[in-house]
Amino acid sequence: MIVAEQKPLEEIKGLINEANKVLVVGCGTCVTVCFAGGDKEAGILATSLRMNTKLEGAPKDVTHLTVQRQCEWEYIDPLRDQIGEVDAVVSLGCGIGVQALAERYPEAIIVPGLNTSFLGLPIEQGVWEERCAACGECILGLTGGICPIARCAKQLLNGPCGGSQNGLCEINPETPCAWQLIYEKLAAQNRLHLLMEIQPARNWSTGRDGGPRKITREDLRLVKKEAE
Amino acid sequence: MTENMTNGYKSGSRLERILRAGHFAVTGELGPPQSADGEVIRKKARLLQGIVDAANITDNQTAIVRMSSIGAGTIAVQEGLEPVVQMTCRDRNRLAIQSDLMGAYALGMRNVLCLTGDHQSFGNHPTAKNVHDLDSLQLTQMVVKMRDEKCFQCGDEMKGAEPRFFVGAAANPFGDPFEWRPYRLQKKVKAGADFIQTQLIFNIERFAKYMEKIRELGLHEQTYILAGIGPLKSPGMARYMRDQVPGLDVPDIWVDRMMGATTGIDKEDKKARQDAWRREGIQIAIELIKELKQIEGVAGVHIMAIEWEEAVKPIVEGAELFPRPEPTSLPTSDTETAA
Numbered sequence: 001m002i003v004a005e006q007k008p009l010e011e012i013k014g015l016i017n018e019a020n021k022v023l024v025v026g027c028g029t030c031v032t033v034c035f036a037g038g039d040k041e042a043g044i045l046a047t048s049l050r051m052n053t054k055l056e057g058a059p060k061d062v063t064h065l066t067v068q069r070q071c072e073w074e075y076i077d078p079l080r081d082q083i084g085e086v087d088a089v090v091s092l093g094c095g096i097g098v099q100a101l102a103e104r105y106p107e108a109i110i111v112p113g114l115n116t117s118f119l120g121l122p123i124e125q126g127v128w129e130e131r132c133a134a135c136g137e138c139i140l141g142l143t144g145g146i147c148p149i150a151r152c153a154k155q156l157l158n159g160p161c162g163g164s165q166n167g168l169c170e171i172n173p174e175t176p177c178a179w180q181l182i183y184e185k186l187a188a189q190n191r192l193h194l195l196m197e198i199q200p201a202r203n204w205s206t207g208r209d210g211g212p213r214k215i216t217r218e219d220l221r222l223v224k225k226e227a228e
Numbered sequence: 229m230t231e232n233m234t235n236g237y238k239s240g241s242r243l244e245r246i247l248r249a250g251h252f253a254v255t256g257e258l259g260p261p262q263s264a265d266g267e268v269i270r271k272k273a274r275l276l277q278g279i280v281d282a283a284n285i286t287d288n289q290t291a292i293v294r295m296s297s298i299g300a301g302t303i304a305v306q307e308g309l310e311p312v313v314q315m316t317c318r319d320r321n322r323l324a325i326q327s328d329l330m331g332a333y334a335l336g337m338r339n340v341l342c343l344t345g346d347h348q349s350f351g352n353h354p355t356a357k358n359v360h361d362l363d364s365l366q367l368t369q370m371v372v373k374m375r376d377e378k379c380f381q382c383g384d385e386m387k388g389a390e391p392r393f394f395v396g397a398a399a400n401p402f403g404d405p406f407e408w409r410p411y412r413l414q415k416k417v418k419a420g421a422d423f424i425q426t427q428l429i430f431n432i433e434r435f436a437k438y439m440e441k442i443r444e445l446g447l448h449e450q451t452y453i454l455a456g457i458g459p460l461k462s463p464g465m466a467r468y469m470r471d472q473v474p475g476l477d478v479p480d481i482w483v484d485r486m487m488g489a490t491t492g493i494d495k496e497d498k499k500a501r502q503d504a505w506r507r508e509g510i511q512i513a514i515e516l517i518k519e520l521k522q523i524e525g526v527a528g529v530h531i532m533a534i535e536w537e538e539a540v541k542p543i544v545e546g547a548e549l550f551p552r553p554e555p556t557s558l559p560t561s562d563t564e565t566a567a
Contacts, residue, residue: 154318158365159363162398162399162400162427162474162475164404164474171349180405200369201322201381
């Protein structure tokens, strides 16, 4: 899932300081599951903003609502009226949700209430860890299902580096060394031969380095079918 | 044709010629300043020239910004000290590395050490974006390919003179997983590393075990292994390296010796204590080198006296590695072509 964290209240206040009427929009998918931007968090943020601005003598009119997914037009299209009534919208969606609202409602001031952190999972209640860098060319089949692009601080393809000690990464004693994990996994499966091959210089163009990415599936497109 | 240019050597560097002749090689380390002061390099180069066969010029070591290794290396060349240009993958992508190395070659540099690079979070620009387009193995492959196949990483043919470097890589015998480290070295040899410089070695017994495996794999016959040595400056430094530095294995015996070095010296006499520690640190380095020389497959030592270049001479002398041998010279016409 997409894992995010709420921005500090002061920062959010700074982003909406010129607005009187504010709408907080939560999202019912990933950021609900990671307790960052669901309906509950949207309600708490709206209340906090109301109380805080009231205490400071400049009360804002803050309301909230939540949509199932901020990243799809069909879920955000029905918000036209509510968004039209406010001076600013705080999106508690991930970066995709914020941009979807901004794109759909070009006149509106849409600001982020979250910092979108990474693609990951909860390793236990209350602890999330990154797992995928969305690099566009998956190598998990060669690395025992452990991703060095997302989980090695240096994105090594031929690790581990000299800083791997007692199974931990040198840059953070709380982070396991991804290459130690890869090594242990492949050793346990008798597949260490996979590590003897030198992984050649990577083609990074499938990732962010190739510019903004886009996938087009002609078999799924409706527009094309209509045109025919 | 290129073979002729270096008289059968891959690069013709002094380091390569020393090793090929079967001499026990000595390399040192020269850390560029955190300034644009070339005089610092000249002074350090004079301390090392004639004492070591070549000196590594670090590349923003520990991710702290310093004068570039190629800039400093150029000054070292002018001073008659052969540089080993360190090149990390942290700050440059494959375009920048290839272009910098061609420049380095044109300026007279002949050795390069291919490194991943310390993570930027250790240095003075922890908020920087890192590159890591290549890792150290891919970097090694790329530099070897430029030399042996005369082509760029992308496969395009190089028109004109190719950079002919003696290509080195690093190894940490004490990193984890310990049992995998010899195989990682094997991968570096497979990538084409002509020589290997290791992390600082204080645990001879454990290093000997590593070398046993290296010999079993026959790697000592395919690459020159230079064992890393660093003189301890103080008991504090010894403890820090034992307890805090990932990838270092410093047995208690050396920490105890450093602590015992000031026995009988007045605690207030700071100068005398410092001198005593430094003498002991140099002595320990000498003892370690003498033991390393006995290990089959160790082709030389790499002495890392960080910000203490003065220590290198007494260590090399004490280890009976001075004077340094003069390698077979390259035919004049060939060196001119190569330069």
